[in-house]
Amino acid sequence: MSDVIELKDHLIKTCSEILPRYKINYSFVKEKSENTLNSGDNINLLVGISEGVNGNFVLGMTNKAAIYIICAMTGQDEFITLDNLARNALSDFVTVLCRRSIRKLPTKKSISISSPTLITGERICLMISRSPARKAFFKMNDTNFSIAYNIEGELEQ
Amino acid sequence: MDQGKFQEILQITKTSFEEVSMELLEAEFTMCPRFITDSPYKVAIIIGITGSETGRLYMECDLETAVKVALVMNFGERLDEPNDVYTYLAEFGNMISGRATTYMTDKFREGEFRLAPPAIFTGKGLETLTPNIQSKMIYYSGSLGKFFIDIGFEGGK
Numbered sequence: 001m002s003d004v005i006e007l008k009d010h011l012i013k014t015c016s017e018i019l020p021r022y023k024i025n026y027s028f029v030k031e032k033s034e035n036t037l038n039s040g041d042n043i044n045l046l047v048g049i050s051e052g053v054n055g056n057f058v059l060g061m062t063n064k065a066a067i068y069i070i071c072a073m074t075g076q077d078e079f080i081t082l083d084n085l086a087r088n089a090l091s092d093f094v095t096v097l098c099r100r101s102i103r104k105l106p107t108k109k110s111i112s113i114s115s116p117t118l119i120t121g122e123r124i125c126l127m128i129s130r131s132p133a134r135k136a137f138f139k140m141n142d143t144n145f146s147i148a149y150n151i152e153g154e155l156e157q
Numbered sequence: 158m159d160q161g162k163f164q165e166i167l168q169i170t171k172t173s174f175e176e177v178s179m180e181l182l183e184a185e186f187t188m189c190p191r192f193i194t195d196s197p198y199k200v201a202i203i204i205g206i207t208g209s210e211t212g213r214l215y216m217e218c219d220l221e222t223a224v225k226v227a228l229v230m231n232f233g234e235r236l237d238e239p240n241d242v243y244t245y246l247a248e249f250g251n252m253i254s255g256r257a258t259t260y261m262t263d264k265f266r267e268g269e270f271r272l273a274p275p276a277i278f279t280g281k282g283l284e285t286l287t288p289n290i291q292s293k294m295i296y297y298s299g300s301l302g303k304f305f306i307d308i309g310f311e312g313g314k
Contacts, residue, residue, distance in 0.1 A: 037243050037244075037277075046203055046278075048204065048205015049273055050207045050272060050273045054273060054274055056205070056274060056276045058276070087288045088288050091288045091289070112207030112211070113205070114206055114273055115206075115211050115287050115288075115290055115311050116287065117203050117213050117286070118286045119278050119283065119284070120285075121280035123280050124280035126276065127240075127244070127277040128274075130244070
């Protein structure tokens with residue numbers, strides 16, 4: 001029987017390790033349980049997780065939050081479009097965020113993550129699991145970002 | 158990934174999609190020339206791939222096709238909740254990925270490819286992109302509508 005895995009503390013810890021390095025001001029706001037179908041942000045990055053545990057991890061953000069992350073990652077002052085450099089920066093960011101958070105789970109089994117997929121659009125809704133997902137909300141400067149996840153599997157006690 | 162292995166995975170994806178469509182929906186989909194979805198509202202099923210190669214499997218249709226698929230899966234009865242469309246699409250994606258996993262396990266060594274659970278995204282003007290992957294696309298047309306499938310791997314050709 002698989003359990004739904006709680007990742008909140010690991011996400012907070014990972015953000016505290018990564019974001020200050022890029023001089024991104026942020027604060028954790030709250031985590032809540034979502035419906036199975038949820039409204040998403042304008043910019044979303046999905047990472048699939050499998051092997052030791054299974055699930056999905058979605059970093060959702062406003063356009064403004066994406067620009068903060070891209071500028072911080074690339075060292076450039078501004079970005080107008082999601083060009084290759086910008087997309088790669090976001091992709092690298094979510095990979096690091098997801099991998100570091102997942103590695104904190106107490107398991108000896110190996111856990112793999114898929115290539116991140118960037119999803120943009122208006123009035124986006126997402127469903128990442130059959131059971132309700134969890135969503136952690138973070139404030140970033142004058143905007144925000146969120147991490148929705150649903151991960152199932154067995155961990156060591 | 159070498160070209161031969163990529164072709165085999167592509168063939169497995171095609172077989173899985175065609176078989177599940179026929180068994181579950183009693184709908185025959187045949188490959189067709191490339192098309193661009195007219196509808197502004199699209200539904201995407203994204204399944205992360207991990208293992209010896211990382212990538213993702215992407216399936217897309219317009220909302221009208223998604224509703225038709227869901228209605229057939231609901232035995233032709235009216236859907237209780239609008240969100241049921243996405244639940245059924247996720248199940249459809251789950252069955253295709255499950256079938257593909259079985260075939261991949263038969264063909265390659267166990268665990269060489271693992272699939273994450275399907276994630277569903279919908280919205281207006283939905284755009285998706287997986288940076289740094291090489292992908293192959295398949296276009297299907299059938300009585301229920303059209304599907305676009307894209308399978309890609311990092312460093313694939």
